[in-house]
Amino acid sequence: xxxxxxxxxxxxxxxxxxxxxxxxxxxxxxxxxxxxxxADEEVVMIANPQLAIDAIPxxxxxxxxxxxxxxxxxxxxxxxxxxxxxxxxxxxxxxGLLDVxxxxxxxAWDRMVFSGTGQAPERVASQAEMxxxxxxxxxxxxxxxxxxxxxxxxxxxxxx
Amino acid sequence: MTVSRSCRWQNSFRVRGSLAAxxxxxxxxxxxxxxxxxxxxxxxxxxxxxxxxxxxxxxPSSESGGSYQYTELGANLSFRPHPDxxxxxxxxxxxxxGGASDLQPVLDHGVIDYEWLSNNERRLGVQLGRFKNPFGFxxxxxxxxxxxxxxxxxxxxxxxxxxxxxxxxxxxxxxGEEYLDSGTLRLQAGVGNxxxxxxxxxxxxxxxxxxxxxxxxxxxxxxxxEHEAGHVTAALSAAxxxxxxRNGDPGPGNGTFHFQPWVLSLQYTxxxxxxxxxxxxxxxALEGFSDPRGNFDINGESWYLQYTRRFQDDWQxxxxxxxxxxxxxxxxxxxxxxxxxxPAYTRYAKDLTTGIQWRLHPQVLLAAEYHAIEGxxxxxxxxxxxxxxxxxxxxxxxASFRF
Numbered sequence: 398x399x400x401x402x403x404x405x406x407x408x409x410x411x412x413x414x415x416x417x418x419x420x421x422x423x424x425x426x427x428x429x430x431x432x433x434x435x436a437d438e439e440v441v442m443i444a445n446p447q448l449a450i451d452a453i454p455x456x457x458x459x460x461x462x463x464x465x466x467x468x469x470x471x472x473x474x475x476x477x478x479x480x481x482x483x484x485x486x487x488x489x490x491x492x493g494l495l496d497v498x499x500x501x502x503x504x505a506w507d508r509m510v511f512s513g514t515g516q517a518p519e520r521v522a523s524q525a526e527m528x529x530x531x532x533x534x535x536x537x538x539x540x541x542x543x544x545x546x547x548x549x550x551x552x553x554x555x556x557x
Numbered sequence: 558m559t560v561s562r563s564c565r566w567q568n569s570f571r572v573r574g575s576l577a578a579x580x581x582x583x584x585x586x587x588x589x590x591x592x593x594x595x596x597x598x599x600x601x602x603x604x605x606x607x608x609x610x611x612x613x614x615x616x617p618s619s620e621s622g623g624s625y626q627y628t629e630l631g632a633n634l635s636f637r638p639h640p641d642x643x644x645x646x647x648x649x650x651x652x653x654x655g656g657a658s659d660l661q662p663v664l665d666h667g668v669i670d671y672e673w674l675s676n677n678e679r680r681l682g683v684q685l686g687r688f689k690n691p692f693g694f695x696x697x698x699x700x701x702x703x704x705x706x707x708x709x710x711x712x713x714x715x716x717x718x719x720x721x722x723x724x725x726x727x728x729x730x731x732x733g734e735e736y737l738d739s740g741t742l743r744l745q746a747g748v749g750n751x752x753x754x755x756x757x758x759x760x761x762x763x764x765x766x767x768x769x770x771x772x773x774x775x776x777x778x779x780x781x782x783e784h785e786a787g788h789v790t791a792a793l794s795a796a797x798x799x800x801x802x803r804n805g806d807p808g809p810g811n812g813t814f815h816f817q818p819w820v821l822s823l824q825y826t827x828x829x830x831x832x833x834x835x836x837x838x839x840x841x842a843l844e845g846f847s848d849p850r851g852n853f854d855i856n857g858e859s860w861y862l863q864y865t866r867r868f869q870d871d872w873q874x875x876x877x878x879x880x881x882x883x884x885x886x887x888x889x890x891x892x893x894x895x896x897x898x899x900p901a902y903t904r905y906a907k908d909l910t911t912g913i914q915w916r917l918h919p920q921v922l923l924a925a926e927y928h929a930i931e932g933x934x935x936x937x938x939x940x941x942x943x944x945x946x947x948x949x950x951x952x953x954x955x956a957s958f959r960f
Contacts, residue, residue: 456736457677465734467640470676474640482919483870496785498828500867507704510599512689512697513645513666514732516635517597 437544440490442553443528445537448473452556459495461538463505464515477518478530478539486524490540494555592638598960600632603702605955611946612936615654618951627955628652629700631665643670649700653717654937665689665700666725677736684730684747691745691779692723692794693820693835699724702957706833706865706875707912708924709953712935713859713881714820714837721754722798722816726775740785746778753800753814759938761814761843768805770814775799792822805846812845812852829867836860855884871916875926879908881934890932902947906934922957 442458444450450469453461460466461475468474480487482499491499509515521527524541531537532549546552607615608623616626633647649665666689672682689697698704699715715723728749735742753770757763781792798816805811818839825832842854861879868874882888883904890904912926928951936945 454677454736456741460680460734460736460741466675466680467637467672468675472640472675474637492828498826501826504704507701508698510597510635511601511631511633511647511701511704513633513635513643513647513668514670514684514689514697515643516595516637517599 437542439543440486440493440540441543441546442494442538442540442555443531443546443550444553445476445531445534446549446551448475448536448538448551450553452554454556455494455496458555459497462491462495462518463497463502464509464518465505467515474536475538476534476536478521478527478534478537479518480524480527480540481520481522486540486542494540592636595635595637597635598632601629601701601703601957601959602631603629603955603957605708605953607951607953609949609951611949612933612951613654614936614951624654626652626654627953628660629702630660630662631700633665641672641675643672644668645670651700679733679735681733682731684732687725687727688730688747688749689725690723690747690751690777690796691781692777692796692818693837694790694792694822694824694833696723701959702924702955703922703959706863706873706914707877707910708926708955709910709928711835711859711861711863711877711879712908713861713879713906714835716881716935717756717937718760718935719757719816719841721752721756722772722800723796724752726751726772726777728774740789741783743781743783744779745781746776748774748776751775751798751800756937757800757814762938763802763805763809764938766805767808768802768811770800770802773799773801773813788826790822790824790826792820794818794820794822802846809851810845810847812843815840815842815844817841831863831865833863833865834861855886858882858885858888873914875910875912875914877908877910879906879910881906881932883934900944900947902932902934903936903945904932904934906930906932906936920959922959923955924957925952925954927952 448469449471457466462477464477482503488499491497491502506517510517521530524545527539527541528545528547528550531539604625605627606623606625607618607627609618611619613619616624618624628651630650631647633645635643635645637643646667647665648662650660650662652659664687666687668684668686668688670682670684672680674681691697693714695705695710695715699710726747726749728747730745730747732745751772753772755764757770758766775796775798777796779792779794781790783790796816796818800814802812802814818837820835820837822835837859839857839859841857844852844854846852859881861877863875863877866874887893888905890901893899893904894901907930909929910926912924914922914924916922930949930951931947933945
């Protein structure tokens with residue numbers, strides 16, 4: 398249909414030009430769609446809107462999700478939420494944002510829980526539940542794909 | 558409402574420690590509900606079956622039906638009465654070849670943990686109560702199957718013989734963590750009284766004698782460095798543990814037991830595999846007994862090299878070589894044998910282990926492993942008969958559940 402619009406019948410434009418333009422447009426559109434999809438799938442850290450916290454360094458994020466650091470720098474309690482160990486978004490968050498493997502996080506939590514040095518994070522079943530729990534739990538901190546975001550939570554970037 | 562907000566006034570009392578924070582429980586009725594929100598209960602249960610061709614380990618493993626006498630049960634509870642305070646306790650019930658009465662639960666740890674500093678650069682805190690000794694990579698959770706790479710930890714370092722001394726201490730421990738550009742540095746140092754159970758009497762040949770051991774003031778510390786995100790971890794642990802033998806008259810008399818181990822630990826972790834090595838030097842001394850034959854002062858040495866490979870998400874395969882030398886001055890035990898004290902191979906152990914773990918569910922772990930062993934250096938004193946075999950094979954299977 399696009400090709401027909403671009404090449405009105407009876408005019409002098411050669412058909413190959415129309416096909417080329419059409420192809421380029423299609424690729425551009427597809428590329429845009431893929432980029433949008435990729436942006437939707439990007440995993441971001443989210444926090445309860447009441448939690449007074451800015452961009453945090455990766456080390457701090459790692460210490461928080463490893464359940465070693467349990468308060469914000471200004472002393473507010475953090476309530477960490479995680480997806481199940483085998484959830485693909487959990488693996489992408491751990492490896493991509495924290496630079497640790499899920500099995501390392503699991504071992505760190507188990508070691509703390511069973512040695513009296515810390516507590517386990519709260520597990521949520523899905524990204525929809527993650528969003529809802531972080532939005533409604535004081536000190537809530539978690540992660541989701543950008544596509545699940547709404548304004549009930551704040552996005553917490555990593556400090557460069 | 559967060560706990561910290563409802564109880565802000567407490568901040569001025571923070572330096573007074575955890576008791577002030579605990580007293581803060583009463584500051585607002587709403588807080589009780591918040592504290593209940595932080596309550597966590599976890600536990601585990603593991604049951605193993607062992608069979609060996611010779612030498613009993615954890616029950617009658619060398620008999621035709623093998624042994625089921627290796628059971629571990631634990632349950633813990635923790636909560637935060639204040640964001641900076643953690644209260645945690647765990648009871649442990651463990652049977653390793655003894656009677657069913659060994660399953661009687663004991664307090665594994667029970668601490669009030671107060672963290673007085675936590676920011677983007679560092680954190681500092683203190684634990685008061687019965688704290689788990691930081692010793693090597695595995696000691697603090699050595700009885701929890703889910704935190705072990707194998708059913709049996711490398712026995713050269715995590716042996717049963719004087720296990721009670723290594724477990725936990727009643728006292729005070731401080732911990733600190735520094736976030737550096739290249740990684741994280743952690744320090745834990747504690748002072749307290751260790752447990753000294755019957756295993757120590759048996760290991761030192763004092764089982765059935767009139768006296769018993771009591772833990773005395775002891776020290777333990779660990780410095781651990783995690784490079785970048787923990788792909789490389791290195792740790793140095795040291796302890797100076799003392800126990801006094803009392804009421805030994807009439808009989809061996811009174812004396813003092815010293816246990817001074819150093820452990821160097823190294824681990825490289827990749828997504829699909831890990832390489833782990835630990836090396837320990839350990840002074841064990843018994844002194845003060847009127848009969849000089851009861852006294853000794855020896856340095857033992859242990860090391861192991863372990864490769865673990867993860868595959869199919871839920872599976873892990875392990876290969877390990879583990880060596881124990883009871884006395885560095887007599888590694889082959891020949892002097893011991895020449896002196897008529899017993900077979901040379903009771904003074905060392907070389908254990909080649911391969912094992913497999915399958916997490917068929919996040920809460921269920923199944924494991925099997927095989928040990929080809931030369932020597933009986935770490936065979937628990939209570940299990941060894943008069944003439945153990947030099948070469949023996951041990952096969953174990955274990956099922957574990959946790960919540």
